Amino acid sequence: MKARKIVLAMALVFPAIVSAHQAGDFFIRGGAALVRPTGNSDNVLGLGSFNVSNNTQLGLTFTYMATDHIGVELLAATPFRHKVGLRSTGNIATVHQLPPTLMAQYYxxxxxxxxxxxxxxxxxxxxxxxxxxxxxxxxxGLTDLRLKDSWGYAAQAGVDYQLTDHWMLNASVWYMDIKTKVRFKAAGESQSIDTKINPVVFFLGAGYRF
Structure with a gap:
């Protein structure tokens, strides 16, 4: 009887161990994703480089654990909206982008x-x-704005904290190699500006394991 009371007391003091990721798990994370461009561009009509603003949208990740330590993750998000400007003129344009990214992860x-x-x-x-x-x-006198789609590498680091067998918190940071050609016409003459966006993406959210 006394031993049973001791076990019960320990169960109340020390919560049950929550199991974390293991092979075969599938989970979804959702939260705020802040895209902060760090790159620059070639000189634009003698007015300097493009400036690209930060933007925050809903970020989603879908992860499958191939083993207890290796996962495969797909990043998705609602469209990011960036203002593009020049130091001498201020904002001159708005662009939208989606950056789906496929990752191999090690836990x-x-x-x-x-x-x-x-x-x-x-x-x-x-x-x-x-x-x-x-x-x-x-x-x-600027018209006909177009941006070339981009392929590049990506890297990330993050941490999950398992709250229950199903729910977790997540914080992560991503780096994406995004290079594009910005094409437009200036006073009727075609222009092409090599531009590096190369954003750091900060993600904070929650996840659910199925």
């Missing part, structure tokens, strides 16, 4: 740990759409 700890740090490497494809000069750009 360092076994599934007895609620903390699950990991790193990943993979490939990014970024597509640009709905790209338009604003009134400032049009008044400067």
């Amino acid at each position: 360092f700890l076994d599934n007895s740990s609620a903390f699950q740090p990991y790193v990943g490497a993979g490939i990014n494809y970024t597509t640009f759409f709905d790209n338009k000069f604003n009134d400032t750009g049009r008044q400067a």
Whole structure:
């Protein structure tokens, strides 16, 4: 009887161990994804490089654990919207992009740990759409804005914290190699500007394991 009371007391003091990721698991994470461009461009009509603004959208990741330590993850998001400007003129355009990214991941700890740090490497494809000069750009004689889609590498580091057998918290940071050609016409003459966006992406959210 006394032993039973001791076991019950220990169960109340020490919560049940939550199992973490293991082979065959599938989970979804969702949260805020902040894209912060770090690159630059060639000189634009003698006015300096393009400046590309930050933007935050809903980020989603879909992960399958091939083993207890190796996962495959796909990043998706709602479309990111960036303002593009020049130092001398201010914002001249708005562009939209989607950067689906496929990662191979390595999780360092076994599934007895609620903390699950990991790193990943993979490939990014970024597509640009709905790209338009604003009134400032049009008044400067700029028209026909187009951006070439991009393929590049990607890397990430992150950590999950398992709250229950199904729910987790996640924080991660990504780097994406995104290079494009920005094409437009200036006073009727075609221009092509090599541009590196190369964003760092900060993600904070929650996940659910099936």
